[in-house]
Amino acid sequence: MAFTLPKLPYPDDALAPHISSKTMQFHHGKHHAGYVKKLNELIEGTPYEGKTLEHIIQESRGKERDRAIFNNAAQSWNHTFFWHSMSPGGGGEPKAAAAEVLQELGGAAAFRESFLKHATGQFGSGWAWLVLDRGKPKIVATANAMTPLADGQMPLLTCDVWEHAYYLDYQNRREVFVSAFLDHLVNWNLVAAQLKKAA
Ligand code: FE2
Numbered sequence: 001m002a003f004t005l006p007k008l009p010y011p012d013d014a015l016a017p018h019i020s021s022k023t024m025q026f027h028h029g030k031h032h033a034g035y036v037k038k039l040n041e042l043i044e045g046t047p048y049e050g051k052t053l054e055h056i057i058q059e060s061r062g063k064e065r066d067r068a069i070f071n072n073a074a075q076s077w078n079h080t081f082f083w084h085s086m087s088p089g090g091g092g093e094p095k096a097a098a099a100e101v102l103q104e105l106g107g108a109a110a111f112r113e114s115f116l117k118h119a120t121g122q123f124g125s126g127w128a129w130l131v132l133d134r135g136k137p138k139i140v141a142t143a144n145a146m147t148p149l150a151d152g153q154m155p156l157l158t159c160d161v162w163e164h165a166y167y168l169d170y171q172n173r174r175e176v177f178v179s180a181f182l183d184h185l186v187n188w189n190l191v192a193a194q195l196k197k198a199a
Pocket of ligand 1: 027031079160162164165
């Protein structure tokens with residue numbers, strides 16, 4: 001069974017004005033779709049065919065000859081997780097389980113500052129994440145396609161900081177985009193659901 005592009009969990013204009021439908025159409029319909037298509041081509045007839053994305057990520061990690069497979073599998077996984085990391089009317093301060101986990105990082109304001117710092121400090125393309133690392137919350141940034149899954153961390157939330165994620169709406173102003181993500185888009189329900197899964 002080949003991988004298919006997962007549908008967005010909301011209409012492509014649902015995150016406007018923070019992310020335009022035009023950005024979503026390109027980002028989901030072209031970039032994410034491109035990673036899925038490429039991955040299918042690369043794994044056809046290999047032992048990776050028929051395996052889950054998570055399995056492919058673990059198995060191809062660090063293998064030089066499978067680098068393209070890793071990159072496309074990780075980008076496929078990361079993007080799906082990113083769509084679910086956002087919701088219309090999201091962002092701001094979390095409640096319940098998500099608020100408790102942020103307390104371990106010094107509270108919502110400290111989280112915001114550190115997440116923004118990691119997202120803007122990532123040189124070139126990559127991702128900013130809130131993860132559980134051996135049960136402890138941590139903010140990390142990864143370069144290019146790298147995903148915390150490959151390091152055995154449990155992702156709770158991510159923001160795509162590749163230029164294709166924000167260039168049409170924000171040009172080079174990554175900090176303004178990540179601020180909009182934090183203040184208006186973060187899906188705290190995903191964080192809570194991931195925490196429940198980890199418990
Ligand atoms: Fe992306």
